[in-house]
Every structure is written in structure tokens, then in C-alpha cells.
Amino acid sequence: MTAEEKENTQTKSTITIPAGAMVILPLRNTVLFPSTIMPLAVGRRKSLQVVEHAVREQLPIGFVTQLDASVEKPQPPDLVSVGTSANVLRMFSLPDGQRQVIIQGQQRFEIKEFIQTEPFFIARVSMIEEGIPHTKAFEARILHLRQQAVRALSLLPAPMQELRPTIERIDNPLALIDTIASTLDLPVNEKLELLATLDPEVRAQRVAEKLSAQIELLELSKKIGDETKESMDKTQRQYFLREQLKAIQKELGEESGQSVEAEDLSKKVADAKMPAEVEKEALREVSRFERMPEMAAEHSTIRTYLDWLIELPWSVSSEERIDLQEARKILDADHHGLEKVKKRIIEFLAVRKLKPQGKSPILCFVGPPGVGKTSLGQSIARAMN
Template identity: 40%
Template sequence: MEEINNKIVPLLPLRGLLVYPTMVLHLDVGREKSVQALEKAMVDDHLIFLTMQKDMDIDDPTEEDLYKIGTLTKVKQMLKLPNGTIRVLVEGLQRAEILEIIEEEEYFSANLHVFDEDTSKDIEDEALMRTMLEYFEQYIKISKKISNETLSTVSDMEEPGRMADIIASHLPIKLKEKQHILETIDNKKRMNYVIDIIHNEKEVLNLEKKIGQRVKKSMERTQKEYYLREQMKAIQKELGDKDGKSGEVSSLMEKIEACGMPEHVKETALKELDRYEKIPSTSAESSVIRNYIEWLIALPWSKATEDDLDVLKAEKILDEDHYGLEKVKERVLEYLAVQKLTNSLKGPILCLAGPPGVGKTSLARSISRSLNRHFVRVSLGGVRDESEIRGHRRTYVGAMPGRIIQGMKKAGTINPVFLLDEIDKMSNDFRGDPSAAMLEVLDPEQNHNFSDHYIEETYDLSKVMFVATANNLATIPAPLRDRMEIISIAGYTELEKNHIVKDHLLEKQIKDHGLTKGQLQIRDDAIQKIVRLYTREAGVRSLERQIASICRKSAKIIVTSDKKKIVVTSKNLEEFLGKPKFRFGQAEEIDQVGVATGLAYTTVGGDTLQIEVSLAPGKGKLVLTGKLGDVMRESAQAAFSYIRSKSEELGIDPKFHEKHDIHIHVPEGAVPKDGPSAGITMVTALVSALSGRTIKKEVGMTGEVTLRGRVLPIGGLKEKSLGAHRAGLTTIIAPKDNEKDLEDIPESVREELEFILVSHVDEVLKHALNGSVNS
């Protein structure tokens, strides 16, 4: 090779390319100054200096934009291409450093210092060459991008510097690193640097290989799954199942997205859906997961009806559906009014308590209609298993959500009127206490995150308006009763029953039996007689059955005869209903000795209770009959003891207990009776029997008595008063402490009854007994 010292030659800046000494390669030259530099080189001695630009984006570089060290090369060949570009073949000769750039008008020239190539080598150079060659060979095996011929060519090289340059030219390293190798003049430093680069590239290749293998496995698995799915689709298509499970999963996914469930529930649903997709359809767990997902989708999570907050319209609807029941209607209208003002009131929990047939269930339907809410009813009669309320865990075969969640699904909205019918009929056994589970449902502070064992996710019940019904509050556990607002429905008066028949029941039954108003007419006197002589109840259920019986018989007459219209009066009523079933009223026809009329409160409303006392010669034995409970027996003992202590004042022989056996009997012995409110009635009957004074037939009484003769308050005065009114009594003796309860009694009943409020038995006897001894 010709030795060249300092020399001025044309300069060609390179973009993204670098030439090492001894390298031969093609270049495409397009810039005007570069073309001029090439032509100048071809005119002179074919020598040209190639150096890299620091920034490839610069079209017209200056001295600062170029690396100082580059390669002096010889132009071997030059070819002009049709697009104006020149393709040139160059051979690298030696490293050179720019001492000065000379700017010509058409091109750059450079005054260069040319470095002599050190071709000598010692033992260290030999060791470095072998290491570098070994690393390069290992790299080629891993990379597989460099041919074995290249390795053979490199192996035959004797010069250390040249070997390092050739290996560096074949490595996929950054241009800055290649430039650094070009600028390293010392052979040992250059070989060490190349060895480090090869080692690093080997590590990178090994990592790439591992990553590639993982990706390949993943791709193979994905391709395998895709292939199997396609096969499955083909099989399902042949079997007639067009979409198969994938279509089902897509459908479920759309429903999950559309049903508006909270995020935490949605996550659970999607997780279960993913499990469902992976489990074979033949697996038992598949149907369990499918059912669970469908329950989550079917439940209302956000859908709600808009409350109709027109109070006057609601009042009109309630009046249309029910006659009377003013207290309940007032409570519903109050709720509506507050809701209209606040627009954010938790659902109240009402408990309609009263005897059967008074319209508790139908009233709940009317409430939902007046609020414009969906209505759902759940019967709790006979429920004795906690899981009936909270649901079964999904691990059990045939597991289902509890009745609350089932009811919400049926309602379809998050704010229905939810009727818990017969809440007092729940019982408990070894499977748990359902009334305890109801505590969470009916607590406004807890039911916003109600937990069902099947659903597992919390469900918001706070917007639900719960309405419970009960016949007997005594059987409802105290904690559960405490969570509800009790609204008592005592029953209907005769006047209210007459209105209900005329305004509601008659029209309904005529329509149900295919008749018209023109075909059947029931006169007012007949309705009055039906109420008095054919029914005895607080509600109107039996009354409706009697009306239905008249309608059936009328339908038969119309169908089997030429009669077009039937009029029912009090005179021909027996033709339709038979002989009267009850005697109107329970008041005695004459004043009697030893027979007192007490007032009782039963599950069917208020009723009258006859307490009879008879004396027989004996030694003071007290006999009680009529299936009396412990409390009633104790009341009789207390009455007996009081009379003994006050015998002289009462005009009774002080030694009566030594001469007579006393028998107290309460008729209807098959019916269990208990309660303290018969105390004053027993005292009155005993005093009457022992003194011979008659008891006023029109008087009914109720009140608990103490040994000192004090009269204590009782419950159910409203119901008892209605029963007394039905029985034809005109005077009621009641405890003075019950004066506050008189307001609850319908005005029409209060006007026809005289209430005598007493605080001591002496007052009772004064008003109940006639002054003269019965002869």
C-alpha cells in the first residue's frame, strides 16, 4: 500500500454510513457538493476522504457537523444512474484526521493527517485476537445472520487492527460505537472494545432467543386454541348449533355491559364469565356458573321508576280503592309529601296490623299504584328456614337466592313497593331463625348493602318501600317489630261495610260472574241484613263471599229461566243465602244475675265475651271452665280475693266462701281465651251472683283489676268498641287510663256508644249493676 502523509483531498460527508480501512463498498451520492468532490477526485488521483455527519438530517453540513476522524479511500468505480444519483465503489485505505477544511465553491477539501496502520503484534495481541475470534464465532452461532465464509475470511487475517475493523463492520451496533472504534488508533484498546461489544451482543441475543421462544410458545398455544375453536365451530355448525358457547358468551357479555351493575359486581360477573367460557359444557359447574351470571344480569341494579309525587292524585286513588282506613292513607300521603320536598327519602317500613279481611294486602297494591311503582309480594307464612330469606350458598345443589332477591328480580326496578305478607307467621327451627335474617332487610341503616348468600355481592335495598302485614303483633319478635312503623287496622263498622259493599264489592262480583248492573240489584236493607246476620268478622272477606253466593245463584236463575232482572231485598234474602247464620248482637234481652258482658280482642277483631257465674252449696271451691289461659285464671282469683276483702261493703255475706262453691264459665269452651282485660267483668259477674243484683244488659266492660280494686289500662279498645257496637251494646265501661284511645274509634261509633271511664271497681259496679235485688 502506498504510504501517504499529510495530504489535501476532496471531502465527502456520509449520512448513516461509515467505512473502515480495507473495506470495499458501494455508496449512492446525490448531494451537489458531494458529486463535485467525487468528480474532482476522479480527475486527480482517485483519493477522497469519507467522514460521518453527527446529525444525519442536515443537508449542508459545516465543519462543526462532521467527525474529525474518518477514512481515506480510493474510488474504484463510478456510475451515473438515470435519476441523477451517482453510485460509486470505494475502498478504505487508512484512518485520517482533519487538520483543516478548505471550502471551495463547488465542494469541500480537507487537509488530513493520515495515521500509519500498526501491523506488528505481540503475545498480548495474539491472545486478544484469539479471544475476539472465539467470541465472534460464538456470536455467529447464536445470530445465524453472518455467513461462515465471513468467519473464514476473518480467521485468516494476521493484522490485529484489521481483524477488529472487519468484525466491527459486521456487528449490529450503533453508529456512535462504530465511530468510536474508528477513532481508536491503538490496536489493543480497539480489540478490547470490540470484545466487550461482542460479549454484550451475545447476552442480548441470548435474551432475545429466550423471549422469542416464549413468544413462539405463546403464539403456538394461541394458534392451537384458534385452530381448536375453529374446529369446534365447524362441529357445532354441523350439529345445528350455529354459534355454540362462544356466541352464548358474547351474548352474556353484552348483557353484563348493558345491565348497569356496579363496577365491583361487574368485575365478579366478568370473572365468572371467563371461568364459564373455559369450563366444558358437560361439566356440572358450567350450569352453576351460568345460572349465577344470569341472576346477576336479571337483577335490577340501577333501573328505577319515577315516583308520581302528586299528593292529590294519590289521595284520589287510595279513596277509590279503599273506604275508610284514614290513618294508613294519611301516612302514605305524608311520605309522598316529604319525598316531594326532599327528593331523597329512604323507603319507609310500614307494618299493617289487623284481623284478616280488612284489606291489608290490597292496600299495599293501592300504595304502589298511587306512587307509580312496581308491586311485588312475598308470602312469609310458614317460612322457617333462614336461607329462605338470605338464599343458599352456591356450593349446594339446587342453590337459589332468597325470597328478597327473587322479589327484586320479579319487580325489575330498585324502588318497588315490596309486600312482606304474613310476617307474623314466620317460625324457626334447627335450620335458623328467618326473623333474625329479616332484621337486616328491614333496617334502613343496614339494608343499603344487603348480603344474599347466593349472590354474595352486596345489594342496595334502601330505595325499596317495604310494607309488611300481620294479624297478631305478639308473635313478631321485639327487635323485628322495633324496625317497623306499626299501623293498626282494627276493622270496619257496619256503616263502613255497607259503603264497601255498595261502592266496591257488589260491582266487582257482578262483573266477575258475567252479570250486569241491570240484571242484579241488591237493596240497602238486604245489604244491612247480610252484614248483621250472615257475617261476623272485622274485615269484609266473608261478606264478599256472601255477595258472590248471591251472584252465582242469580246467574243460574237468569240462565235457566226467562227472568231478566233479579232484585234482592231483606224479605227474599233467605232464598239466596239460607237461614241467618248469626244472631244480630250479643246484648242480653233482659237484665240477668251473674251474667256480665266483657269485651275481647281476637285475631278477627273485637268481640263480646259472656262471663257466667253460678253458685252451688259447698265450701268455697272456685271452679273455672271455658279453656281459660293462666292470666285469665289469675284474674278470676284476684276478683275472688277482692270480693272476699270487700264483702260487707258490697252487701255480700262475709262467709259466702264457706257456704257456696263458685263456678265461673266462659262460653265457647273450645276456643282458647287469655288476657287480663276480663278482670272487672269477672268482679261484676261474681258480685251480681253473690248479691243477687242484676247486670244492665246494654253494658259491656273491659279492664284489668288489682287486689285493691284498681282498674288498670288494657289494649285494643278500638277493636273492642267496634265489637260492642256490632253486638248492640250502648254503654262501654273502660279504664280511665285508656281515655287517649277514644280518638282512634270512628266517630260514627262514638256517637252511638256511651263511654264510662273508671279507675276503681266501685265505679264499675255503680254503673253496671242495678240498684235493686232481683226478686
């Protein structure tokens, strides 16, 4: 007989549960609430002994969550003080040697003291009796909570919506609160706070607050998902239609003149050797131009804009030459008067000659049409080349 079999035989014959005590099974990353049914895989040897003993003796088990789920062999200080008693509805073996059990939560309890730790935990507990508040405020809160739960389930995937009939059939308000709390997508520590909240009215309020926050997130997530799907569907549809149109035109030998024109513009954009950002914007406008009907108001505007971009001397440069006397001579020859303006231009050129790499201010000519703004710019260009 192995040591484990010997220990199991000894357990069967010697373990007795005193009055007011209960066998305790630690849970990792899970919180069991009263009135809820939960599947549980039991793999630790001590936990298996608890389940087998409880099933054999037809005793309830006290399920208590560990403070730190990473602890493999928890001790009494590693467990919270409030747990839930439960009955084992069904137990069957898994291929890997674990036991799968279906448990049903019954009642909250508080651990007073541990009276045994080997071969499994036995603790003296105080069962928590809960009464249903008979107030209009509590009834209104329960009605609102039920409506919130139905709303939340409608936003979840189809399998979760099967819980709706269950929620609607629960008559006991306390069972409704705990059932909703167990389904909330919350961290373990927040679920433990709800389990340890013993006042039903306070617990109902906290569950409603957390459920409202989750409904808000679900609605926002659904809105984002719908918008993304609509955008993707529209983009994909346009892409396939364009590809089909191109294929049909190619088969018929009827490639549109606008497509040829757009292809020619794309080639000119590439030949212009624009900066990367400018070229990206120009090609985007070419794509718009290709898709736009010729009768559209923007058609000619986009074409003019593209022609202007292509004609700019992006890759053409000349050596800058600044001769202040020559510049003054050119300005005087081209313009009569305008002494203040010509003086400011000469100052600008002088600064640029002294410090070619410096960041000099930009000259801005302002005035009504015909006063010489454009011709001054042409004179400056002629003076520097």
C-alpha cells in the same frame, strides 16, 4: 458552455494535490472504517467532483463524517478530524444522475489543516500508522471477539449470516476489529468514537463491550419472538380445531349437550344484568366450562360457581327502611342474649340512618358454627325491609 461545464474543465486542468495532502469527501450518517468495503451513492456536486477527480488521477479519497447530517454544504468546522482513506473500486451512473461507487477503506488519518475548499476540499493530513500488539492478552481478546461475532451473526437473519465466512477468514486483528465495528448497529457518534480510538487494545475492548450488549439484546429479542410464535401457533391451532369440531357436529346433527348447556348459561348471564367486569369474568368461565371435559375435576366447581353468580340479585333492589325500635324488637324476638352484639348492630343502623350516603364500617360476625351469625344477618335484612 454552461458554468458547471466551465468549472469542471477548469478543475481538470488546474487542480493539483500537494504532497501530504488528500481530497476530502464528507459523509452523512455514515462512518467508513479501514479494511471495509462499502457502497456509496454520491449526489452532491462537490462530492461528484471529488470522486471523478480521484478516479481520473487514481488518487485515494479521504472520507470524513459530518457532525450534523442535515448540513447540505458542510464547511471544515462541520467535519470530524479523524477519517479513513479509501480507494474507489468501481463507479457507475444511476438513472437519477447520481453516481454509485464501491469504496474500500485503507487507513486512518487525522486532518491537520484544510488548504483548499473550492471546488472541493483538500486537506493536509497525517496518516496514522497502527501496529499489532504482540501480547497474550491481546490475542485472547481477539479470539473472544471473533467468537462473539460468530455468536451475534447466528442470531441475525440468514442474509447477515453470510458474513460469517468473511469474519473467520480475516487474519489481521486490526482488520477484524474494524470490520466488526462497521457491522455493529450503533449510532453514528458511537461509531465515530470507535474510529477515533487509536490504541488497538482499547479499541478491541470497546468493540467487544458493544458487541456483548448487542448479543444480549438479540438473544432477548429471539426469546420473545420464539415465545410469541409458540403462543400464537398453539392458539391458532386450538381455534381451528374447535371450529372444525363445531362444523362436524353441526353437519352430523350431533351438537353436544355441553355446548347447549354453555349456550343456556351464557343467556342466563346476559339476563342477570351483571356489572360489566363481573359479566366478562362470568362469560370467560362459561367458555372454560364449554371446553372442559365432564370428567374433569373442575367441571362441577365451575358450574356451581356460575349458578351462584347467576342467582345473585344483581339488578334487584329494594328501598332501604331503618326503624331502630322495630330493629331492636326483631333482634330481641329472634335472639336471646347477645346484648353486646345487638347493641353494636343498633349503633351501626343508627349511623346509617343519620348519614345514608356515608361510608360506614362493615360489620363482620366471627365465631364457631351455630352461635347465630347467619340468623343475625337475616334479622338485620328483615329489619331494613
